[in-house]
Amino acid sequence: MGPVLTANITVYPIWYGKWVKAQKRIIREFINSISAVNSKPPSVSGWWKTVQRYTDQTGANISNNVHIGAEKNDGFYSNGKSLTRLSIQSVIKSAITSTTRYTLPYAWVGNSGKLCPGTCAYPFSVPDYMSGFKAAKSPNNDVGVDGMISVIAHEIAELTTNPLVNAWYAGQDPSFPVEIADLCEGIYGSGGGGSYTGQMLNGEDGATYNMNGTRRKYLVQWVWNHVVNYCTGPNALDHVLIDAATVIYSLKEKKFSICLPNALLPVNRGMCLNDQDLRTEQLISPTRSYPRREQIALIRVRTHTAGLQLNFKFPSFIIQPCPGSKKFPFFLISFA
Secondary structure: OOOOOOOOEEEOOEEEOOOOHHHHHHHHHHHHHOOOOOOOOOEHHHHHHHHHOOEOOOOOEOOOOEEEOOOEEEOOOOOOOOOOHHHHHHHHHHHOOOOOOOOOOOOOOOOHHHHOHHHHOOOOOOOOOOOOOOOOEOOOOOHHHHHHHHHHHHHHHHHHHOOOOOOOOEOOOOOOOEOOOHHHOOOOOEOOEOOEOOEOEEOOOOEEEOEEOOOOEEOOOOEEEOOOOEEEOOOOOOEEEEOOEEEEEEOOOOEEEEEOOOOOOOOOOOOEEOOOOEEEEEEEOOOOEOOOOOEOEEEEEEEOOOOOEEEEEEOOEEEEEOOOOOOOOEEEEEEO
16 A cells, blocks of 8 residues: 555646636646535545545545645747657756755646537537437536536545555556546446446536535546445535434334434434434444544435435534423434
8 A cells, every 4th residue: 555645635637728817727726625614515625535535554544735836838839739758758857956966746637628529518518429418517617627626536535545656556557547537537426337427516506516616516436436336426415424413212122213404314303313214224333533633423325215225424423311201211312
């Protein structure tokens, strides 16, 4: 197991060619949204929590601190308009002022609307062979840059989890790794797979997105979650990560009743789900250390009817007798 990026992560953009200010703002705000704490759910920072689950050989998690560093502009195409890997590295080398020698992970992302719109900007642009499909409206009114956002997210997720191509990847050949975003390419919501993107969200203006940034909406592909062994994202409808809830456990009947705060669950909002709706799949004691070195209790339950799986993740919990319970003894487990 090789290293992952556990220290503060700085993204240094190099704007190669002609970029207007509005396009730069869309990309900057997306990167700054990764570490934002007050974004409306489902959020970019919620998407990053899956990436944070990955650790290095010491058990240290990937950093939650991702921010924009110094920017460079190369508006005159210093290495021409047709680039090779060597010429890309030359552009990067020219932008670096440090004299210290080190390995620098990088990603080169082109304008999706110009280079490969039917593939790289999908679903905001539809390939010719899908003549019966209508392109979705992009959330920031720029098909090329909105398409780039998911590619940028893809690359940042993989650069942090597999920076030296010896950490998190699938397959036997590290020179051609299948990384955590490769496994979920093209999946943006619940039910996604094959040629179906999955269930996404529609804004009031008709734009398609699946997560919120600090000020904008974005469409970002899901990534592989090695804890549950499938692709996950913050807009999932078949499983929800809840940060706060109340769990009542009956000692006599050995059953759970779970009360959820408003707007945290797409179904049964603000309701208490009782034993007739839920069955306990797994109860894991708080033994594992997570990104902020907090102890986590994970309770997984599944509904009988809709097949809705909930993953409750809590940084702390207390157990105390439940007041007013006369029928049989309860313990109230409050998570915050």
